[in-house]
Amino acid sequence: MLTIRNLEAYYGAIQALKGVSLHILPEEIVCLIGANGAGKSTLLHAISGLVPLVKGEISLDGVSLVGRSPEEIVALGISQVAEGRQIFAPLTVLENLELGAYQRFRKEGRRQIAQEIERIFELFPALKERKAQPAGTLSGGEQQMLVISRALMSKPKLLLLDEPSMGLAPIVAKEIFQIIRDLRKSGTTILLVEQNAQMALSLADRGYVLETGKIILEGETAELLQNREVKRAYLGKGRKGFLEE
């Protein structure tokens, strides 16, 4: 579905990605783990067309994405939930959801979108209760639900999730991961970026490990969970535990 070959991305003179290749198959959940500054978010930004200087190949179902504007990429079927719960704070919950379907408005009309929003409200009753409130007044977990459902409003083929559990209480993060699991059942393809490697690996099919702009490991999540490097660097198993095993 999504194929990335030899991707290089630059911020000015700084090279943030140094030849990354990965692929995602339909209905797969693929996770990307790595430390701070490894280039995870840059990779997602590059897919969404937010990085001005990109070399290499990114294609969705054979259509090249390099050089396209962010709104074209949304139209092609990629929706990104950016890091840090990027809500439209002064707008109401309902307005946030409507804007998620911004490009569909002209084609499908208000009524279709309203039905869609009702469906979202069935999935997330908490949002329905607060639909007339400014999004900025929601709790962290609710805001994360809002941005995920806003991204779903564009009916994406591929959903990019950037650190959905960041800054949330563990119990709320669990809820968010449950939502991602539910999305998988409904057949959404997901690329998940997480620092919480344990959680991410437990729900994804395959994973990639990114370090300083390069993919250093890839494989089925079960394999990665057993990998010594991954255990040591990302799963927080201390040296002692590491030696005992």
Place this chain on the structure above:
Amino acid sequence: MIGLAPILESQEMSASIILQLILSGVTIGSIYAMVALGFNIIYNSTSIINFAQGEFVMLGGMFMVSLVGPLNLPMWVAFPIAVLAVTLIGTAFERLCIHPLKMPSVLSLIIITIAGSILLKGGAMFAWGKETFSLPHFSTEKPILLLEATILPQTVWILGIIGMVVLLLALFFRFTIVGKAMRACAANRPAASLVGINVKRIVLLSFALSAAIGAIAGIIITPISLMDYERGAILGLKGFGAAVLGGLGNPMGAVVAGFLIGIVESLCAGLISSHYKDAVGLVVLLMVLFIKPSGLFGSAQVSKLKKF
């Protein structure tokens, strides 16, 4: 300079004069409010201050003068044509001067708008000369008696049209998907482009919209306060004052602050001296900025995140 004593001699007299002054303050203040709205619309979608905003007002008045005078068109025909002409100029300005820049800094954009305002002012001088122009009032010039004061029918037109513009803008921003998209751009631009909003088109639209609003302000004020090629600068400055006073990015604050500056100015002109009229609005602005830098209605939290 008029002494205070003769005015304040009779209590009744002074009450009616103050009412009169407030009414004329409301009239001019409503123009500042419109200019401030124009500043806000562009500020919200681009975070730049468009210093050519006052020029849009001047151009609106000038086009109207030409359409009604030499071309002899009826008012109701000339009005939309003049607004359209200025809207096109605003659009062209964005396309030619703002749009082509790749990743420009806010400061360089602001300097471009200053250049734009000088260019438009020069162009207007070239086209219309240095004369001051007038425009017939929209309806009769016979004053209407209101309580103890009189008010010109043109003032009623001004207030009515401004009320309408503010109402339509509010409806546009609240109920249309494009209006919501503009608010989304103001709230969080990267997120707006990630949901598929074409941010550059929103910027273009905001320039068109503020040019149109500026033009309307210029057209309705010209019958009362006349128009010349240099008038845009001072109107732009006052409107900018109102926008800052109301808290940049806050349209309702801008409207209230516009009226406030207009009324303070008018009271100063009537009770103290008209020489200080232009200064007093700016003094009020400075005082507010010293005490509450985010403006009367701006939140301090939001202003920390602003580039200006």
